[in-house]
Amino acid sequence: MRVRIEDVAKAAGVSMKTVSRVLNNEPTVKDETRARVQAVAKSMNYRPDPSARSLAGRKSYLVALLYDNPSANYLMEILMGVVEACQEYHYGLVVQPLNYHSPDFLQSVESLVTFSKLDGLILTPPITDSVALLDRLDALGMPYACVSPKNREGGIGVTLDEHDAVCDMIEHLASLGHTRIAHIKGHPAHGASEWRLAGYRSGLRRAGLRYEPELVIDGEFSFDSGVSAARQLLDLERPPTAIFAANDDMAAGAMSVAHSRGLSIPGDLSVCGFDNTPMSRQIFPALTTVHQPTQEMGRLATGELLKTIKDPASGQMLRMPYALQLRQSTGPAPRR
Amino acid sequence: MRVRIEDVAKAAGVSMKTVSRVLNNEPTVKDETRARVQAVAKSMNYRPDPSARSLAGRKSYLVALLYDNPSANYLMEILMGVVEACQEYHYGLVVQPLNYHSPDFLQSVESLVTFSKLDGLILTPPITDSVALLDRLDALGMPYACVSPKNREGGIGVTLDEHDAVCDMIEHLASLGHTRIAHIKGHPAHGASEWRLAGYRSGLRRAGLRYEPELVIDGEFSFDSGVSAARQLLDLERPPTAIFAANDDMAAGAMSVAHSRGLSIPGDLSVCGFDNTPMSRQIFPALTTVHQPTQEMGRLATGELLKTIKDPASGQMLRMPYALQLRQSTGPAPRR
DNA sequence: TTGAAAGCGCTAACAC
DNA sequence: GTGTTAGCGCTTTCAA
Numbered sequence: 265m266r267v268r269i270e271d272v273a274k275a276a277g278v279s280m281k282t283v284s285r286v287l288n289n290e291p292t293v294k295d296e297t298r299a300r301v302q303a304v305a306k307s308m309n310y311r312p313d314p315s316a317r318s319l320a321g322r323k324s325y326l327v328a329l330l331y332d333n334p335s336a337n338y339l340m341e342i343l344m345g346v347v348e349a350c351q352e353y354h355y356g357l358v359v360q361p362l363n364y365h366s367p368d369f370l371q372s373v374e375s376l377v378t379f380s381k382l383d384g385l386i387l388t389p390p391i392t393d394s395v396a397l398l399d400r401l402d403a404l405g406m407p408y409a410c411v412s413p414k415n416r417e418g419g420i421g422v423t424l425d426e427h428d429a430v431c432d433m434i435e436h437l438a439s440l441g442h443t444r445i446a447h448i449k450g451h452p453a454h455g456a457s458e459w460r461l462a463g464y465r466s467g468l469r470r471a472g473l474r475y476e477p478e479l480v481i482d483g484e485f486s487f488d489s490g491v492s493a494a495r496q497l498l499d500l501e502r503p504p505t506a507i508f509a510a511n512d513d514m515a516a517g518a519m520s521v522a523h524s525r526g527l528s529i530p531g532d533l534s535v536c537g538f539d540n541t542p543m544s545r546q547i548f549p550a551l552t553t554v555h556q557p558t559q560e561m562g563r564l565a566t567g568e569l570l571k572t573i574k575d576p577a578s579g580q581m582l583r584m585p586y587a588l589q590l591r592q593s594t595g596p597a598p599r600r
Numbered sequence: 601m602r603v604r605i606e607d608v609a610k611a612a613g614v615s616m617k618t619v620s621r622v623l624n625n626e627p628t629v630k631d632e633t634r635a636r637v638q639a640v641a642k643s644m645n646y647r648p649d650p651s652a653r654s655l656a657g658r659k660s661y662l663v664a665l666l667y668d669n670p671s672a673n674y675l676m677e678i679l680m681g682v683v684e685a686c687q688e689y690h691y692g693l694v695v696q697p698l699n700y701h702s703p704d705f706l707q708s709v710e711s712l713v714t715f716s717k718l719d720g721l722i723l724t725p726p727i728t729d730s731v732a733l734l735d736r737l738d739a740l741g742m743p744y745a746c747v748s749p750k751n752r753e754g755g756i757g758v759t760l761d762e763h764d765a766v767c768d769m770i771e772h773l774a775s776l777g778h779t780r781i782a783h784i785k786g787h788p789a790h791g792a793s794e795w796r797l798a799g800y801r802s803g804l805r806r807a808g809l810r811y812e813p814e815l816v817i818d819g820e821f822s823f824d825s826g827v828s829a830a831r832q833l834l835d836l837e838r839p840p841t842a843i844f845a846a847n848d849d850m851a852a853g854a855m856s857v858a859h860s861r862g863l864s865i866p867g868d869l870s871v872c873g874f875d876n877t878p879m880s881r882q883i884f885p886a887l888t889t890v891h892q893p894t895q896e897m898g899r900l901a902t903g904e905l906l907k908t909i910k911d912p913a914s915g916q917m918l919r920m921p922y923a924l925q926l927r928q929s930t931g932p933a934p935r936r
Numbered sequence: 937t938t939g940a941a942a943g944c945g946c947t948a949a950c951a952c
Numbered sequence: 953g954t955g956t957t958a959g960c961g962c963t964t965t966c967a968a
Contacts, residue, residue: 621937657963
């Protein structure tokens with residue numbers, strides 16, 4: 265039979281409640297008692313039963329990762345970080361796909377939270393940006409941490425300074441002699457698209473280049489949208505010599521168009537992206553991109569969430585470092 | 601306050617136990633009573649409390665997905681399928697990374713199973729192939745379903761006829777006039793590597809081509825291993841005109857080598873892979889590969905597992921269909 | 937076919 | 953600091 269708290273209590277010569285206190289790190293236990301109980305629990309290989317704990321304590325020791333149709337890689341990396349943190353803190357994890365556009369989006373989150381008695385939520389873009397949801401969660405007192413939310417103030421979670429990253433990237437292109445640098449924008453529903461566009465504009469400004477509306481094309485983060493945007497750009501009377509796509513998938517689309525038109529990369533056209541996906545290393549030539557420490561972001565966001573659950577005042581919005589990943593898809597601007 | 605089984609019982613004019621019977625689909629309830637209880641439960645928006653259920657019933661209504669460092673995409677697709685099935689059957693999911701090579705691998709699975717009271721496991725390669733683990737699980741009476749296990753007989757789960765898929769692919773290359781078709785093998789620890797090699801040999805045989813050991817190079821499913829294997833192949837005195845890599849990542853590595861040597865694909869060299877990863881569509885030229893319905897496999901494996909949990913005799917090993925995905929990376933063999 | 941009572945293993949509330 | 957008691961919401965067991 266399973267070892268129960270009662271068995272541990274008997275073996276340690278204390279009451280069940282004291283064992284419970286030790287397990288839950290409550291401060292009101294004498295150090296000596298605590299040490300003894302811990303030793304006994306360990307030697308008996310005792311682990312509390314999650315359902316009993318949850319039933320009696322009205323907590324689930326469960327957090328949920330909420331997502332809506334992100335790229336598989338992105339989500340996977342976040343997930344790996346989240347899993348790491350959950351293991352460390354002995355929390356369980358529920359993985360929950362959601363439909364952000366569904367009319368009963370709010371309702372479905374609410375019933376998930378209620379029926380699973382979740383202790384907290386980890387939100388990923390674009391769910392991070394549903395004001396209605398955040399308001400509702402605040403009203404319910406449900407703790408949540410955001411990964412790369414649009415609104416970085418006040419909440420808890422992690423962000424990356426995407427604006428500065430892109431700005432650096434554009435300056436890099438300019439330093440290679442490019443003067444016609446195009447941008448393929450991201451999906452309009454994602455905050456990232458705005459930051460990356462803003463970074464593009466700041467980068468141009470810093471490099472002393474003019475912003476030209478014809479060099480900015482709408483995309484939606486997909487390979488195909490990158491393909492059609494690149495076609496438009498390369499069909500211009502004065503096509504760009506460099507393209508910054510708001511993510512790697514669209515950059516791959518742009519490269520594909522260039523290849524099929526016989527343009528050499530980076531000889532005739534430089535291309536760069538954002539995300540440093542595994543794919544970016546595997547295409548030819550390898551893609552210059554911005555690295556974002558996604559897994560670490562998942563781990564730290566979860567850490568902040570779990571801290572907040574214990575002590576509501578302790579969670580913060582963490583700023584993560586980015587890094588330009590310079591590879592072979594960018595090079596000196598072609599001479600006229 | 602939350603609606604409890606007692607509230608439903610009162611409203612329906614029956615005992616708690618009868619409501620419980622209805623919820624758990626026990627047969628010994630009069631149809632009329634069952635219908636009434638179901639209607640009342642629905643109208644009150646009743647959902648049983650998982651921890652109470654689990655505590656009293658000594659079941660967790662939880663299954664775990666066990667994995668060890670697979671490709672992010674593969675795992676993500678499996679995961680999405682697993683999540684779908686779990687939602688449908690109202691089961692919870694635990695996501696658990698494992699270290700197959702760790703000395704306490706068995707122990708860590710066992711304590712996971714014990715302490716989380718898991719009702720079943722979904723195993724992914726290469727964990728599917730640990731004989732020691734499978735034996736232990738059988739001994740414990742712990743139900744599990746495998747995705748693409750080495751041993752397809754007797755167990756429950758899903759498989760794909762990888763041998764036949766590769767065989768078809770090789771025949772396709774042969775039909776394009778290729779006579780020197782190389783193979784980059786997969787990681788030796790994965791069953792898939794063996795099947796794909798066997799399919800390669802069968803394909804050659806069917807096409808009337810000789811098996812030439814110098815055309816078969818070890819790989820380990822990574823891009824880099826594809827790169828070094830392709831270098832060896834292209835350095836041969838009589839290099840191949842086509843390369844079948846055991847997965848898409850290695851195929852991308854091979855393409856990268858070809859590009860950097862100025863070889864045209866498929867003009868000078870045809871390349872094909874296996875998995876139909878998103879990346880395979882995004883490289884240039886788009887990669888010919890084998891599609892395997894990974895998400896569906898996750899969903900169906902989970903379905904078989906959950907069926908088995910209800911009725912131990914009902915689980916099967918399902919065979920999934922594959923499909924060649926012909927794209928631009930393969931073409932007619934170059935003339936001598 | 938249905939119900940009453942006794943737990944499942946833990947924590948909350950309160951007493952000491 | 954520590955212990956006692958009474959549940960948490962469900963299923964099991966056994967009786968009807």
